[in-house]
Amino acid sequence: MSSESISLYVARESGLHRLHPLTKLALAGLLLAGGLALPQAWMTYVFFAAVVLPIALWGRVAGALLRAIWPIALPFAISLLLVRGLLWPSGTPLVALGPLSLKEEGLQFAAVIVGRILVVTGSFVLLSLTTRPDALMIALAQRGLPGTITYIMLASLQIVPRFQAKARSILAAQQSRGLEIGGNILKRIRALVPLVIPLILGSIVDIEERAMALEARAFSLPGPKTSVLILADPPAQKAARWLLAGGMLGLIAARIAWWR
Amino acid sequence: MIEIENLTYRYPLTDAPALQDISLRVPRGQFCALVGPNEAGKSTLCYALSGYVPHFYRGELSGTIRVAEAEVAHTDLPHLVSKIGLVFQNPFNQISGARFTVREEVAFGLENLGLPRERILEQVDEALELTGLTPLGARSPYALSGGQQQRLALASIIAMQPQVLVLDEHEMTIVLVSHKLEWVATFAERVIALAGGRLVGDGEPLDVLTDPALVEAGVGQTRYSQAARQAGDQGKPLPVTLAQAVEFFDADRR
Amino acid sequence: MSERKGDFNTLTIVMIPVAIAINIAIGQLVVVLKLPVYLDSIGTVLTGALAGPWVGALTGLLSNLVWGYSGLNVIYTPFAPVAAIIGAMAGLFSETGWFKKWWKVVLAGLSTGFVAAAVSAPIATTRCNRPSCKGWSPTRSTRSPPSWWCGRSSWPCPSASWPGSPARKTCAANDPRRPSRPGTHPAQ
Numbered sequence A: 001m002s003s004e005s006i007s008l009y010v011a012r013e014s015g016l017h018r019l020h021p022l023t024k025l026a027l028a029g030l031l032l033a034g035g036l037a038l039p040q041a042w043m044t045y046v047f048f049a050a051v052v053l054p055i056a057l058w059g060r061v062a063g064a065l066l067r068a069i070w071p072i073a074l075p076f077a078i079s080l081l082l083v084r085g086l087l088w089p090s091g092t093p094l095v096a097l098g099p100l101s102l103k104e105e106g107l108q109f110a111a112v113i114v115g116r117i118l119v120v121t122g123s124f125v126l127l128s129l130t131t132r133p134d135a136l137m138i139a140l141a142q143r144g145l146p147g148t149i150t151y152i153m154l155a156s157l158q159i160v161p162r163f164q165a166k167a168r169s170i171l172a173a174q175q176s177r178g179l180e181i182g183g184n185i186l187k188r189i190r191a192l193v194p195l196v197i198p199l200i201l202g203s204i205v206d207i208e209e210r211a212m213a214l215e216a217r218a219f220s221l222p223g224p225k226t227s228v229l230i231l232a233d234p235p236a237q238k239a240a241r242w243l244l245a246g247g248m249l250g251l252i253a254a255r256i257a258w259w260r
Numbered sequence B: 001m002i003e004i005e006n007l008t009y010r011y012p013l014t015d016a017p018a019l020q021d022i023s024l025r026v027p028r029g030q031f032c033a034l035v036g037p038n039e040a041g042k043s044t045l046c047y048a049l050s051g052y053v054p055h056f057y058r059g060e061l062s063g064t065i066r067v068a069e070a071e072v073a074h075t076d077l078p079h080l081v082s083k084i085g086l087v088f089q090n091p092f093n094q095i096s097g098a099r100f101t102v103r104e105e106v107a108f109g110l111e112n113l114g115l116p117r118e119r120i121l122e123q124v125d126e127a128l129e130l131t132g133l134t135p136l137g138a139r140s141p142y143a144l145s146g147g148q149q150q151r152l153a154l155a156s157i158i159a160m161q162p163q164v165l166v167l168d169e170h171e172m173t174i175v176l177v178s179h180k181l182e183w184v185a186t187f188a189e190r191v192i193a194l195a196g197g198r199l200v201g202d203g204e205p206l207d208v209l210t211d212p213a214l215v216e217a218g219v220g221q222t223r224y225s226q227a228a229r230q231a232g233d234q235g236k237p238l239p240v241t242l243a244q245a246v247e248f249f250d251a252d253r254r
Numbered sequence C: 001m002s003e004r005k006g007d008f009n010t011l012t013i014v015m016i017p018v019a020i021a022i023n024i025a026i027g028q029l030v031v032v033l034k035l036p037v038y039l040d041s042i043g044t045v046l047t048g049a050l051a052g053p054w055v056g057a058l059t060g061l062l063s064n065l066v067w068g069y070s071g072l073n074v075i076y077t078p079f080a081p082v083a084a085i086i087g088a089m090a091g092l093f094s095e096t097g098w099f100k101k102w103w104k105v106v107l108a109g110l111s112t113g114f115v116a117a118a119v120s121a122p123i124a125t126t127r128c129n130r131p132s133c134k135g136w137s138p139t140r141s142t143r144s145p146p147s148w149w150c151g152r153s154s155w156p157c158p159s160a161s162w163p164g165s166p167a168r169k170t171c172a173a174n175d176p177r178r179p180s181r182p183g184t185h186p187a188q
Helices: A021-037 A041-058 A062-087 A104-130 A133-142 A147-176 A185-215 A235-259 B042-050 B102-113 B117-130 B146-158 B181-187 B205-209 B212-217 B223-230 B242-253 C010-032 C042-051 C053-069 C074-095 C102-124
Strands: A093-097 A100-103 B002-010 B019-026 B060-067 B084-087 B164-167 B191-195 B198-203
Touching: A021 A041, A021 A104, A021 A133, A021 A235, A041 A062, A041 A104, A062 A100, A062 A104, A093 A104, A100 A104, A104 C053, A104 C074, A133 A147, A147 A185, A147 C010, A147 C053, A185 C010, A185 C042, B002 B042, B019 B042, B019 B060, B042 B060, B042 B084, B042 B164, B084 B146, B102 B117, B102 B146, B117 B146, B146 B164, B181 B205, B181 B223, B191 B205, B191 B212, B198 B205, B198 B212, B223 B242, C010 C042, C010 C053, C042 C053, C042 C074, C053 C074, C074 C102
Parallel strands: B084 B164
Antiparallel strands: A093 A100, B002 B019, B002 B060, B191 B198
């Protein structure tokens, strides 16, 4: 995705892309509940490989999905396996590493958590890869989400890249004026001040004009609003959403029942 | 269209008034320029016309401002947008951020007004056409150049079809690309005509738009000059605006 | 602007996405500078201080949703309530005049840090088990719930972000968070 907004959305021609945003939201909810409700660690991995990935393949975003999850899951997996494996208070040692040893129980626990991370990030990322953020927000607004919230979410997604660019240019400008960003921690903390202050002050000036420009577009007018974007929502999808939501609740109930 | 009587305004927490005892009238259809040095109160007067003074800035206001029959100081900001539209100086801050394409950005204000969808699309297309943004309709507003963003800001306001348009910009050069010659004749000070990739006319609207060579070159003519031509040569200058046409035919009748 | 304080109006609503952008831009800048502090709530604290606790709370809440939905960091999303409390506390401290003296600001920062830590705890239950995490005790349970989320060892125990909040600095080193994507990361 270009730097116009920070959404993960990837435009593709696929059946998954064509689903109504709320259907995809319900699907993500079901995947989330499904992945977390499974009682055994290995089942979570099977669920990811046999359910989440095929859906991503259907949406033609499997590669993008893995690329997005990878940098989140891998550092977790490594640190968890090491920390949990080594620091588990008492358990069966599997591999000895000098004075320490990796314990079976610790590794098992880490495996459970890593599986859950895969499913949780997988279902979230699948939703954002295949759903235009504005379509999702408009769909939610049509179901009663206040316009204020949709405005804040969508404007944030588009303003963030502007601020990242601003931060980049302030950093470059200060560096060309001799600001050193290396050195010890104290030096680096001191380097932060001339970067942060112009970023904040510059934005405060803009806020007033942004607010007035929104007023010029009847933003604060109460009452019903129209949406130019039409979201196709055939009855079959409405039914599918109820099924997905029902399935999700069922899984949560089953999980609670197993638990006790 | 605009009637201001004895307007005096003071921003909050300031001693000196920003506007002092201003009275003026602007009739319907007039293209009127507001000039003056920095800090002269130009922006403040624009804000007063469009209701930001006093509704947004508060402060003390006396006198009356009437725009398109609305008493500005007693009308809520969102109810003023159909009366008067203000285009600000910085185009970047006027992009709402709430829409992902140029076309939807222009539609945003109309969506907030709750107009029927078909009418919104009509007004949006018209505004895009007038500002020459039609080919960029599917782009992200943030992918536009500075000049294009300026046109987007203008299109977003024009689409709401306010009765008064206020452009608050120190040195904005407006190049309006349009084939709606009646519009051009009404608003432009200078008209540049192209045909077949060549410059075929450049000058004051009255001169350019009544040039017979241009009609032949396919640039066309305003419906007023066309009607006047059909009425036969009167030895009078041809009209290009509604006002001129009224005068032309009125004089004819007498 | 002062008479508009503490309420939702167009001005305060416009502030929120700008504050979220400040949170994210500065949050990433700190990573670029390899600083062992979390500064991902500067915008939240500012809106809280300028526009009151409700606006601050909403800024914090939505800020973490944006971190997640944008794909910048999905892990932030469950901590949205913590961010909301940081914003609300900034608003309350501001309304009661705590931001007028420097030592009160420090106190306000510290107490926000501790409250945020306390709220983070149940969300992060089985996560923060590094010995370097002082100031709160990680609950260790053999049964994992409610840790349905994750157990990253280096999760910041308290997620307050006031400049100088000591609680936050203790366990922030070697943090693998915020996968950087080209085009979304400051510098380079």
